[in-house]
Amino acid sequence: MKKQIDKDYHLHIFHAKQCDPKKCTGKKMARFDLARIFDKVQKIPRGSILLDPMAKQALSPADKNEQNITVLDCSWETVEEVFPHLMRLHLQHRALPYLVATNPVNFGRPFKLTSVEAFAAALYILGNKKQAERILSKFNWGHVFLDMNKEPLEDYSKAKDSNEIIKIQSEYM
Numbered sequence: 001m002k003k004q005i006d007k008d009y010h011l012h013i014f015h016a017k018q019c020d021p022k023k024c025t026g027k028k029m030a031r032f033d034l035a036r037i038f039d040k041v042q043k044i045p046r047g048s049i050l051l052d053p054m055a056k057q058a059l060s061p062a063d064k065n066e067q068n069i070t071v072l073d074c075s076w077e078t079v080e081e082v083f084p085h086l087m088r089l090h091l092q093h094r095a096l097p098y099l100v101a102t103n104p105v106n107f108g109r110p111f112k113l114t115s116v117e118a119f120a121a122a123l124y125i126l127g128n129k130k131q132a133e134r135i136l137s138k139f140n141w142g143h144v145f146l147d148m149n150k151e152p153l154e155d156y157s158k159a160k161d162s163n164e165i166i167k168i169q170s171e172y173m
């Protein structure tokens with residue numbers, strides 16, 4: 001039987017220019033050509049998955065067929081204000097389930113992931129673990145994210161849909 005080759009997802013960062021550029025994980029990803037970065041909403045590809053911490057639907061393997069994943073790199077202080085403005089673009093807003101951040105700013109905090117952690121979690125859930133490892137490899141704390149979240153990520157990656165993700169999440173919270 002032919003081995004299926006993992007397809008790489010296209011990663012996009014809508015950058016709101018609200019963070020310290022030296023600490024910004026999105027900027028660093030762009031420097032390494034791991035994601036495309038822009039500051040105009042119009043550049044978000046149509047129909048893209050938008051990783052939105054306030055979305056009603058959780059990301060799940062049912063979203064596997066979408067090619068594009070977008071993150072909004074902004075300050076956590078403005079998240080509640082900015083995401084509703086993007087509803088008019090008809091993107092596929094998806095929240096990530098319970099996972100723990102391992103970046104130096106929010107280490108140990110659930111749900112509050114940096115852009116690179118959010119992308120890596122999404123890639124893992126959608127079945128491309130190699131791309132998740134590749135983007136995290138540019139951060140010296142990156143591998144810790146997959147180590148600490150290995151069990152839930154494995155379970156989420158085997159879920160059928162958003163409802164199953166929510167059920168699995170409740171076992172970890």
Ligand SMILES: C[S@@+](CC[C@H](N)C(=O)[O-])C[C@H]1O[C@@H](n2cnc3c(N)ncnc32)[C@H](O)[C@@H]1O
Pocket residue numbers: 019023024025026050051052053054070071072073074075076079094095096097111112113114115116118
């Ligand atoms: C708020 S920004 C903060 C970026 C940070 N300054 C950095 O250097 O990476 C993080 C973005 O990652 C995505 N994200 C983080 N946690 C998430 C979650 N629990 N569910 C969905 N998306 C999430 C969202 O697009 C969010 O806007």
